[in-house]
Amino acid sequence: MNSNIRVRLAPSPTGSLHIGTARTGLFNYLFAKKIGGTFVLRIEDTDLERSKPTFEKDILEHLTWLGITWDEGPYRQSERLDIYEKYLIQLFEQGDVYYCFCREEELEIERQEMMTRGIAPKYSGRCRSISSEDARRRITQGELSVIRFKMPETRIIFQDMIRGGVEFDTSLFGDVVIAKNLRIPLYNFAVVVDDFEMNISHVIRGEDHISNTPKQIALQKALGFTTPEYAHLPLILDKNRAKLSKRFNAVSILEYKNTGYLPNALFNFIGLLGWHPSASDTELLTQDQLIAQFDISRVQKAGAIFDIEKLNWMNAHYIKEKTPEELAVFLGSFVPEEWTKHKEKLIRIASLERERMKRLSEFTDLARFFFDMQEYDPQLLVWKTMSSETVASNLRDVADILGVYDGTWGSAALESLIMPLTESRGRGEVLWPLRVALSGQSHSPGPFEIADILGKEDSLVRIASALQKLTQQK
RNA sequence: GGUCCCAUCGUCUAAUGGUUAGGACAGCGCUCUUUCAAGGCGUAAAUACGGGUUCGAUUCCCGUUGGGACCA
Numbered sequence: 275m276n277s278n279i280r281v282r283l284a285p286s287p288t289g290s291l292h293i294g295t296a297r298t299g300l301f302n303y304l305f306a307k308k309i310g311g312t313f314v315l316r317i318e319d320t321d322l323e324r325s326k327p328t329f330e331k332d333i334l335e336h337l338t339w340l341g342i343t344w345d346e347g348p349y350r351q352s353e354r355l356d357i358y359e360k361y362l363i364q365l366f367e368q369g370d371v372y373y374c375f376c377r378e379e380e381l382e383i384e385r386q387e388m389m390t391r392g393i394a395p396k397y398s399g400r401c402r403s404i405s406s407e408d409a410r411r412r413i414t415q416g417e418l419s420v421i422r423f424k425m426p427e428t429r430i431i432f433q434d435m436i437r438g439g440v441e442f443d444t445s446l447f448g449d450v451v452i453a454k455n456l457r458i459p460l461y462n463f464a465v466v467v468d469d470f471e472m473n474i475s476h477v478i479r480g481e482d483h484i485s486n487t488p489k490q491i492a493l494q495k496a497l498g499f500t501t502p503e504y505a506h507l508p509l510i511l512d513k514n515r516a517k518l519s520k521r522f523n524a525v526s527i528l529e530y531k532n533t534g535y536l537p538n539a540l541f542n543f544i545g546l547l548g549w550h551p552s553a554s555d556t557e558l559l560t561q562d563q564l565i566a567q568f569d570i571s572r573v574q575k576a577g578a579i580f581d582i583e584k585l586n587w588m589n590a591h592y593i594k595e596k597t598p599e600e601l602a603v604f605l606g607s608f609v610p611e612e613w614t615k616h617k618e619k620l621i622r623i624a625s626l627e628r629e630r631m632k633r634l635s636e637f638t639d640l641a642r643f644f645f646d647m648q649e650y651d652p653q654l655l656v657w658k659t660m661s662s663e664t665v666a667s668n669l670r671d672v673a674d675i676l677g678v679y680d681g682t683w684g685s686a687a688l689e690s691l692i693m694p695l696t697e698s699r700g701r702g703e704v705l706w707p708l709r710v711a712l713s714g715q716s717h718s719p720g721p722f723e724i725a726d727i728l729g730k731e732d733s734l735v736r737i738a739s740a741l742q743k744l745t746q747q748k
Numbered sequence: 749g750g751u752c753c754c755a756u757c758g759u760c761u762a763a764u765g766g767u768u769a770g771g772a773c774a775g776c777g778c779u780c781u782u783u784c785a786a787g788g789c790g791u792a793a794a795u796a797c798g799g800g801u802u803c804g805a806u807u808c809c810c811g812u813u814g815g816g817a818c819c820a
Binding site: 389555557585 | 782
């Protein structure tokens with residue numbers, strides 16, 4: 275255990291666990307596990323309007339589901355208001371912050387005006403000159419205000435573990451709002467206080483925060499805090515190279531879980547989005563292998579497109595790797611309730627359909643015919659250019675062989691029983707009609723495997739029904 | 749608009765001054781096969797552009813172009 279290394283994931287509970295948050299969490303997790311650090315979970319719920327307990331629950335649940343576990347927390351910002359207030363008062367005493375009474379509309383006009391003049395939009399600092407007595411009087415009179423930080427005008431350079439030196443000119447920011455009042459801190463301020471109070475040594479977060487970093491460093495300096503190490507992860511992008519958005523993409527882990535992606539497939543796939551081990555070309559990696567090989571300095575700088583096709587391939591791989599018993603457990607929440615009463619049957623079907631699925635949600639359609647025989651076109655029974663008569667006679671012969679057989683029912687036994695017939699009649703001529711008679715599907719697993727699961731009685735019923743279809747067709 | 753970040757096959761990426769620029773997904777072809785999958789084999793496909801530095805640049809520097817993020 276390396277007690278000096280502490281990282282954190284700080285999601286806002288304003289929605290279901292997002293792919294991007296999960297990836298940031300995963301990289302924090304890998305980083306911490308690799309060097310024996312501590313992973314802290316902090317819920318940033320200061321935005322009371324948008325934060326919902328149900329989202330917090332969802333986030334914790336799905337992080338756990340993915341296999342991303344934390345060592346400390348969850349802490350909630352909403353329970354730490356006294357701490358923020360203490361540091362805000364300190365900043366007031368130091369003269370580093372002031373109350374601002376500017377109206378939203380006038381600021382917007384100023385902003386527009388600056389942009390048309392081609393300069394960086396920033397606050398003018400007009401309210402800096404208001405004395406604290408005046409400010410107090412206006413607040414007690416009910417005038418709306420916010421708390422602004424006197425941004426020092428300087429150059430701030432920080433070393434990013436992924437990108438190297440990054441430099442900003444803070445004079446372009448203007449005096450940023452860090453709190454609405456003493457009890458309502460805003461993002462940049464709350465983060466700085468929490469990261470300090472929680473002894474966070476390495477801040478690993480998305481690239482969208484990169485321009486917040488110099489503001490946070492300026493605040494740290496004012497408060498006398500040390501600055502942690504930073505790593506800004508490249509963003510996960512959609513097909514159009516834009517940040518993944520809810521409008522056009524599935525972005526929550528919940529959605530992936532519900533369409534039948536396995537947690538270890540997602541873990542493996544997301545872990546390789548923007549990062550790759552140097553050791554080998556292998557991409558199918560277990561959680562332990564990912565931890566062992568993780569190296570944050572090797573993280574990619576450019577954003578990575580989320581390629582669902584590759585995830586599908588990986589998911590199919592992990593589905594095939596599961597035992598039928600394990601799979602049946604996962605399948606439980608996807609299939610009709612009725613099916614779950616036939617656990618043995620479900621397990622046996624799972625072992626057959628396992629290699630035909632990219633997602634678990636596909637299972638129900640693939641396996642339906644095992645439970646309910648659907649109507650099908652009698653023409654489907656015909657293999658290539660066979661005549662209906664030949665199809666019928668082949669099926670009748672199969673039925674006769676099966677009818678008198680009273681040995682153990684099993685796919686290997688059935689195969690040795692039927693295959694001799696194919697020597698004279700042809701494989702396709704026998705097996706295709708049989709398979710369709712049993713499944714009613716143009717594609718499915720093989721006839722012996724299906725018959726094995728259906729059992730003798732049901733198999734013979736289905737063949738008889740196929741024969742009837744063929745004669746009715748006349 | 750300003751600031752910052754980024755740039756190798758369609759996609760994810762390997763190669764940190766010397767490789768026929770490697771792998772994976774997707775594509776295509778062949779194979780196996782009663783079908784669909786799965787599997788096996790093979791094939792096509794990339795260093796954005798222009799300047800430097802160097803005996804030699806995917807790699808280092810500058811610029812251009814393009815993309816993205818943030819300010820919102």
